[in-house]
Amino acid sequence: MPIPHDPRQHNEPAPEDPTRFWERRYAESPQVWSGKVNPALAELADGITPGRALDLGCGEGGDSVWLATQGWDVTAVDISTVAIARGQAAAAAAGIDPERLHWVAADLTGWSPTSDYDLVSACFLQSPVALDRARILRAAASRIVPGGHLLIVSHAAPPPWASGLTGHDHHRVFFTPQQEIEALDAPEGEWEHLIVETRQRTATGPDGQSGLLDDAVVLLRRN
Numbered sequence: 001m002p003i004p005h006d007p008r009q010h011n012e013p014a015p016e017d018p019t020r021f022w023e024r025r026y027a028e029s030p031q032v033w034s035g036k037v038n039p040a041l042a043e044l045a046d047g048i049t050p051g052r053a054l055d056l057g058c059g060e061g062g063d064s065v066w067l068a069t070q071g072w073d074v075t076a077v078d079i080s081t082v083a084i085a086r087g088q089a090a091a092a093a094a095g096i097d098p099e100r101l102h103w104v105a106a107d108l109t110g111w112s113p114t115s116d117y118d119l120v121s122a123c124f125l126q127s128p129v130a131l132d133r134a135r136i137l138r139a140a141a142s143r144i145v146p147g148g149h150l151l152i153v154s155h156a157a158p159p160p161w162a163s164g165l166t167g168h169d170h171h172r173v174f175f176t177p178q179q180e181i182e183a184l185d186a187p188e189g190e191w192e193h194l195i196v197e198t199r200q201r202t203a204t205g206p207d208g209q210s211g212l213l214d215d216a217v218v219l220l221r222r223n
């Protein structure tokens with residue numbers, strides 16, 4: 001029987017608690033993300049008839065607020081109460097009807113979707129600390145109605161400026177689109193694989209430098 005790895009015997013720091021990590025990350029600055037919708041979501045949701053949407057790891061709510069403005073009934077979930085409070089403030093500032101945008105502060109590891117969805121969106125649901133991402137995505141995908149969509153956008157590679165960052169400043173796990181599909185266990189008979197590709201976009205780094213980022217983009221439709 002393999003001997004379990006004990007970090008204490010290797011002088012490694014204990015793994016950080018995800019809630020504590022993300023609460024601290026958000027508390028460090030008044031705004032962490034741009035507040036704007038992710039471009040891939042804006043482009044790909046544009047052709048989908050609004051219904052019920054679930055935003056996994058919604059952060060400060062840029063995507064959720066945009067979805068609500070497009071007529072979606074949105075459930076937005078994030079582990080950080082600070083991020084959720086910022087999302088609520090952004091929604092109020094945008095004049096969103098609170099009945100159409102439901103905020104949930106919860107660790108997705110222990111949270112079960114409460115409804116069926118026409119769209120599940122996971123944009124950059126990635127973390128430098130523990131995250132049972134595959135299980136979370138599979139559980140959410142199982143609640144997508146026939147004809148409904150699953151959109152996953154993730155960092156496929158570290159940013160060009162990553163060598164200057166410490167381990168906790170950027171995500172250490174990256175996914176190719178094909179790895180996303182394998183982790184999901186979403187066979188083509190049950191799902192139409194509409195987009196499974198890597199896309200490049202220009203972004204600005206922490207010191208104002210410009211660079212190209214690789215995103216894995218996966219869009220599936222349930223048969």
Ligand SMILES: C[S@@+](CC[C@H](N)C(=O)[O-])C[C@H]1O[C@@H](n2cnc3c(N)ncnc32)[C@H](O)[C@@H]1O
Pocket residue numbers: 018022033038056057058059060062077078079080083106107108109122123124125126127131132
């Ligand atoms: C890289 S951010 C992306 C935020 C947002 N989706 C966006 O695109 O701007 C990852 C988000 O996932 C959240 N998160 C990480 N682990 C989580 C978990 N176990 N349950 C719920 N949310 C989690 C973090 O709090 C953070 O807001």
